[in-house]
Amino acid sequence: MKSWYHSWVAALRIARRDAWRAKGRSALVLAMIALPIAGVSAADLTARSAELSAEQQAQRKLGAADAQVENAGLGGPILQHPKGVGWAPAADDKDLRLPPSRGNTRDATAGALKAVLPADAELVQESKAHIRVRTPYGLLEVQARELDTAQPMVRGLFTLDRGQLPERHGELIATEAFLEESGLHVGSSVTPRGSTTPYTIVGAYEKPDELRTSELLAPPGTLLAPLDQALQAAGMRGVAVEDSWFVTVGGREGFTWNMVQQANAKGLVVVSKAVLLNPPPNSEVPLFRKQGGSGSEVFPSRATELAALVTVVGLAMLEICLLAGPAFAVGARRSRRQLGLVGANGGDRRHIRAIVLSGGIVIGAAAAVVGIALGLTLTLALQPVLEQQLGTRFGDFDVRPLELLGIAALAVLTGLLAAVAPAVTASRQTVLASLTGRRGVRRAGRVLPVLGLVAIGLGGAIALFGSVSELGVVVVAGGSALAELGIVALTPVLVGLFGRAGRWLPLAPRLALRDAVRNRGRTAPAVAAVLAAVAGTVAVATYDQSREAEERHRYVSQLPDGTGKLVLNEEGGWREVPAVREALSRDLPVAVRADLERIVVGKPDCNQYSIEAGCGLVEVLVPKDRQCPLSGPQAQEIGRDQARALAKDWRCAESSRYVEYSTVVADETLLKALAVTDPGTVQALKAGQAVSFDPRPVKDGKVTLRLVTDSEKAREAEERGEDPPGQDKVFAVHQAPAGAEAYGFRLVLPPAATKAAGLTTVAYGSYFTLDGKASSEQRQRLNGELDWMGVDAALYVEEGFQGGEGMFLLVLSVFAGLVTVGAAGIATGLAQADAEADLKTLSAVGAAPRLRRTLSGFQCGVVAAMGVVLGSAAGLLPGIGLRLAERREQARMYREASFFGFRDTATPYVPVVVPWETLAVLIVAVPLGAALLAALVTRSGGAVARRAAG
Incomplete structure (x- = not known):
């Protein structure tokens, strides 16, 4: 145990020193791991901070009140959800009649409340309606709200940013969203449509849960009632007002579930703070018993969300390992003499593996620290932007150490996995080969290509089965992913097949292609990374353009063009x-x-x-x-x-x-x-x-x-x-x-x-x-x-069919291009580091200075071209499979609809369109751009190599 511990301590020390000596390569791998970790940690911090506790939700909904009550409008008893998000009539009575007018409903609600509440209860009425107001740009529809803002129980419903609260007739306050949308400001006047009375905006406020809501808030009876009278006097439709009441009942228990049920018997819907914080068991909720359900709200399955999260994280880790693995492999080759000395001094294969694996642990740990720190900094700096995008204020900046520790462990695991293959390869070299720098003759493995062929066949069969069976798109996606992994496994063999085209190429591309084939350990992962990114883009492009063709076919013009x-x-x-x-x-x-x-x-x-x-x-x-x-x-x-x-x-x-x-x-x-x-x-x-x-x-x-x-x-x-x-x-x-x-x-x-x-x-x-x-x-x-x-x-x-702007597809294409250029650039940089001595030898024997630049460009272009070609072929399978699955599903829906006689149900038209333009851009433009970029950033000159130390 002591020997095992000390050997790993020594391995970690050696890996740390080696990473510090090769700062450029270490920084490259660290950045590849740290950036996704920063994104994951920022997403975790954002999600946790935006997730409100039950107390925070109750405060934003009810302020300091114990409950909010409104009339269901049925004129009879109801059964409600404990959270007040849904209700149903207590009896199956189809003859329930709506109250004849708003005034009667308001009086009935007030009377029902008095019958339910204790004598010392306090009420604050709130009225809401949608109105239109005149702005410098024209007319804007907003939500108007009347509320006595001086009452203590409404504290917490909104936040006054600047100005003052409205106190008299003709004053109101507006949300920041309204001011931004209308072009008005604090001090401006606004006039509702249908009224001649201007209202002065005396303050600006925000609703913490609805930052993007355009709303005006006025004292009770100063806005909606006068506007309603003015509209009716002009012969126009009045204002449809919704009334509710905030209630405080005193006491420690608040508005209990029993009181909620008593209010339900009077036809009232209640949102109670006490019930939100301590909901009753499902067995005590009459609505759940009537509907025969558990009361669970309709949200996406947690299992589905978890599966999607695991899939995304797994693909991200695969991308990182594919790109970082060659860097560790090159590092191991650059340190082969040092590793050979370890073997010459009594170290065995497990010590060699420990040193290379320790490099992954060291880089992964450093990436975890950098990534999490970057995620924390970005989330704090961008918190106002994130809140505006989400439309809600964070409850607290919620940092959960265990979750961040898990993300850090993910970074270390990613670095460790990326170093596994180089560690195994380095441990198999003999001490003599390591000390002399000879690579020896290595025979390509046969197991991985066979597994790749099996995965391609099995994945294709599963995807085809999913497209014609009832199992649907999940099976198609799973089979396509399995087939793509099979192509990744076949990448070394396919790279070798590409090498046979070198005999017809000029000198520089021939050297680049032969170098890529000879060093498949760093070429194949880069090609696989490009393959994965391009395959996703092609799959989405196939599906997107096929859907657009379907929508174009279904589009019904309302008028002739123009x-x-x-x-x-x-x-x-x-x-x-x-x-x-x-x-x-x-x-x-x-x-x-x-x-x-x-x-x-x-x-x-x-x-x-x-x-x-x-x-x-x-x-x-x-x-x-x-x-x-x-x-x-x-x-x-x-x-x-x-x-x-x-x-x-x-x-x-x-x-x-x-x-x-x-x-x-x-x-x-x-x-x-x-x-x-x-x-x-x-x-x-x-x-x-x-x-x-x-x-x-x-x-x-x-x-x-x-x-x-x-x-x-x-x-x-x-x-x-x-x-x-x-x-x-x-x-x-x-x-x-x-x-x-x-x-x-x-x-x-x-x-x-x-x-x-x-x-x-x-x-x-x-x-x-x-x-x-x-x-x-x-x-x-x-x-x-x-x-x-x-x-x-x-x-x-009428302007005819307006297809999608293609922004999502454009973003995917740009992402695929960046990954392609990045992966090809990494492979090119590693190739230059790995073959520096060969390049200097070429310069010594009289090669032109531009050969280095030309060779670098072709090395990058070759990797990009191989990945793009393979990715384009791999991406067509899931795109076509998903469309075939949709065709079968729509045919089934059409058969069911025709049974019920729906005449507006069109015969399914589900075409499959190959995105030729996207394929042309990916196959031609991306490799060419990668090659030109690599050639431009490569120095054409280089010093003659000194004689290696013995």
Whole structure:
């Protein structure tokens, strides 16, 4: 035991001195290990610091209050989750009615609270609503909040950064996110849309859990109630306010679970601090008993997260070992004389292995210290940035020594694993070979290539099986990873095959290729590292471009390319349409503008979603024999095979394009804007005849419109499969040919026909085509005018399918390029260090000075080219396998959807696209760039080598 201990102490001392002598090589390996360790430690610190304790969560949610209470709005008892994140009716009663108004709900909640709370309880009301306010840029939707900030129980809900709290009417404070987004500042005035009263921003605050939330906070009764009155006075929809109450009950126990259940019996939902800190057992939660579950919240499986984490860490360790292993191998060869002296003085193979392994331990330990220190420093320095990215403030800067110690152990283990193969190789050399510097004749092993072939075959079979079986993408990913590891195992043999191409190359590339083949111990790991990085990029590129081709196929244009629409859907917005049309023609390069009107039943301000009294609907009636059998109550009696057949019936065809109104009033200019060029259709509309683009409502050359005065009765009739009651208007109609596309419109009525039928119409908006393309400045100018008008106008211009920006793929490509250049550069640097004597000999016998630079460039390019070629081939397998698995899954979903008669479910189209452009860039540009970079940073001259000491 004493001998073992002293031998390892000596080995560590020798390794430390050797690492200090070879500072460049040691720094290279240390950086490779320390950088991932810094990232892992920073991620651990960030995750732990962002993870709030139960006490911190309760404080940010409730402040100093004991509970927060709100009305569920069911008008009856409920059962709730202990955390207040979900609830359900206590009884299966489908006839529960919502409270008739906000005021009654507020009064009912206050009364229910008084019945539950003790007499000395205190209440603070909070009101929230979404409103729009005017800013220098236009209109901005924000969350408005009313709360008495002087009450002690709200302390902790927000943090006042600067300024003062609002105390009187006309004052409010704003979040930092709102100030940044709106361009306002403390001291500015802001006016809600629909109101003429300006409010002064007297302070800035932040919500620790919602840093990116735009919010305004005002004293109770000073913002939402006056705004609601102003909107209703202007004939506009009022403010939808949500009320809740913060409660303190006194006593040590707080708002107990029994009190929560009593509040649930009154229809109240409660978030209690006492229950958050000490939740009841699942057996005491009625909601869990009713649902038959354990109450576990829906989050990703911890096992899945752990598996993903282990996979990522394992791949990172593999990359580091592949890149650091050759450095230890070269170090062992540079120290072979020293190792030989150890053997000559009685040391055996285990002592040689201990010295080389100690080098990995020393570098790993140093990398652990540097990496963790760097991770701590970065996390502390970037804490404000990290909090903004996460959208929440850290609870505490949580440093967990055991976890950091585990990360440090990971660094030491990585260094140790990287030194295993060089240690075994160095221990097998004889003392004579080590002292004389001879490498001897080494025979390539046969076990590793055989295992590689087996892994490739087995991994490919597993991936293929996963793509056609129910096991899915996990099996495909596992099989692809196994096949990739098999290619890594075959890398030394494949490098040897590449060497056979050297006979046809000029001198410098031939020397570089032969040197790479001769020294496979440092070439193969670098090639394998490049292979792994490139394979991942190619796999993602294959999957990404295949998905983009699928999305392009599924994309449904809402309008012809270059055509736009500007419509007003808000109640009462028809009054602003003329001014909006003028702004459109003034600010955009409009070539054709088609003005649309819509039919109204009842009040002019009603639209098809209005449910107020006096608002009706316009329905296009479809004769019974032309209705789709899959619509209505009869669809429940249709069998599976019949549903599949009916899904292809012309009566069940539905347009996937969306428009606000399927029936509009317009002249033939609309057809021009929609690129409808059929002469008969254009002439019919021009002559005052209605045009139908849907064949189902047309019978005997006529179409029937039903004016429904009671929208609620219309919906009830639709649920029963009946036509809604109302007054009918019959129009002669021209049926557009099947090839004519109206982009969602079913019926276009000419103005003369609607006037003759006595229908009431109001302005709706305009469709238009552009002369060229609208610039960003023109769109901003139009949006600015619309905001100044205060209208809710929806502007849309069809620009065709817009694929992904490819930023993720670009980042992956850059990462693969950096890893490729780095691995090739490491291999090149090690090759130069390993073959320094040969290079100096070349200079001594008359080789040109540029030979060193040329040889270095080709050495780097050769390693990069071999890794890129092998990685490209390896990366296609998982990409194709994942797409095949998706194809099978989507086919299954389509079969199930067709059984239930979903007519909008398209036939699966899951293409496999090979990313030729990405492959071309990787195969050509990356090796060429690596070679040029290596040639530029290499010195062309070198001193003649001195005679080696005997």
